[in-house]
Amino acid sequence: MYLLKFFLFLFSFNALALVVYQDGKFIKSYNREQFLKIGESEKVKFLNHINNKSSTYIGISINDLIKDLKLNKSDIEEVVFECLNGYQPFLNFQLFQNRDAYLTYKSAGAKPFTRFSQKTKEIVNLGPYYLVWKLDDLHYKHRLKYSSIYKIQGINFKTKLFKLPLKDSTLSDGFSTYKRYCISCHKIKNQGGTLSSELLDSKYLRNEVQFIQYVTNPLGMNPQSEMLPFPDFQNKIYKIKHVFQLLNVLRSAKNKEKLNKKDINELNKVIKEFSTPTFGKPLEPENI
Numbered sequence: 599m600y601l602l603k604f605f606l607f608l609f610s611f612n613a614l615a616l617v618v619y620q621d622g623k624f625i626k627s628y629n630r631e632q633f634l635k636i637g638e639s640e641k642v643k644f645l646n647h648i649n650n651k652s653s654t655y656i657g658i659s660i661n662d663l664i665k666d667l668k669l670n671k672s673d674i675e676e677v678v679f680e681c682l683n684g685y686q687p688f689l690n691f692q693l694f695q696n697r698d699a700y701l702t703y704k705s706a707g708a709k710p711f712t713r714f715s716q717k718t719k720e721i722v723n724l725g726p727y728y729l730v731w732k733l734d735d736l737h738y739k740h741r742l743k744y745s746s747i748y749k750i751q752g753i754n755f756k757t758k759l760f761k762l763p764l765k766d767s768t769l770s771d772g773f774s775t776y777k778r779y780c781i782s783c784h785k786i787k788n789q790g791g792t793l794s795s796e797l798l799d800s801k802y803l804r805n806e807v808q809f810i811q812y813v814t815n816p817l818g819m820n821p822q823s824e825m826l827p828f829p830d831f832q833n834k835i836y837k838i839k840h841v842f843q844l845l846n847v848l849r850s851a852k853n854k855e856k857l858n859k860k861d862i863n864e865l866n867k868v869i870k871e872f873s874t875p876t877f878g879k880p881l882e883p884e885n886i
């Protein structure tokens with residue numbers, strides 16, 4: 599009986615472990631000691647845009663965690679965080695390709711691992727883990743796009759997502775390309791990432807050549823561009839053309855012969871499902 603109690607006691611400590619899932623299935627749990635062995639702890643600065651104060655936290659990079667789990671980065675589509683307060687935001691993996699993120703576990707110096715919550719107007723504990731991005735060199739306007747998420751206790755790396763239920767191979771390829779490379783930042787029909795514009799309103803949808811130019815070399819088209827160029831691989835132009843066609847089909851009835859209304863509805867349904875987290879509330883601009 600005492601032994602059982604002892605184990606239960608240990609287990610309650612484990613409630614503060616970091617639990618990792620892949621596609622919703624448990625793969626590994628780290629207690630703090632194991633977590634610290636994943637990689638080298640580093641300092642990362644968080645700049646609060648509201649009071650312009652910065653705080654420094656100490657943590658281990660998500661990249662090191664992925665390496666430790668032996669996950670293949672190119673398989674990961676999105677990352678869902680499980681927080682102690684029931685919050686379960688999901689982030690497109692593209693964000694982690696753009697910027698380094700750290701699972702921090704304490705503040706630098708002797709500062710408590712807490713922060714003031716703008717939402718609840720009180721001091722909140724950030725632990726067990728607080729996701730902080732390395733954004734020092736980014737303009738604050740663009741920093742806002744990267745949510746800092748606190749009270750993280752679990753991470754679900756998702757590799758499988760919806761497929762387009764349409765026969766047309768061009769459009770389904772366009773959809774999976776869009777989903778893989780664009781949705782993290784661009785909405786279509788108000789669904790998807792909020793980092794950038796509604797893609798169905800893009801003036802470039804009227805000009806395929808310019809669209810391809812923008813996507814392959816955003817800086818060439820717009821010296822202020824914050825957008826990442828499309829990754830360089832063999833069939834990339836076809837992939838971008840397929841996105842172009844998909845967007846145009848969605849945008850207007852011009853290509854009606856390709857898709858009927860039922861298909862468009864089906865497509866919208868999938869996009870909606872895709873951009874809704876499997877559980878919990880949708881991600882708010884900042885979890886504060």
Ligand code: HEC
Pocket residue numbers: 692696775776779780781782783784793794795796797799800801802809812813816820822823824825826828841
């Ligand atoms: C990392 C975020 C990010 C990703 C991923 C991304 N974009 Fe963008 N995109 C932006 C931002 C920000 C802008 C606003 C202008 C700028 O910074 O270039 C933009 C602008 C654009 C524009 C021109 C502006 C407009 O609305 O007409 C087009 C076209 C475009 N993106 C297409 C795409 C396509 C297609 C993909 C996927 C292959 C994609 N983008 C992926 C961030 C992104």
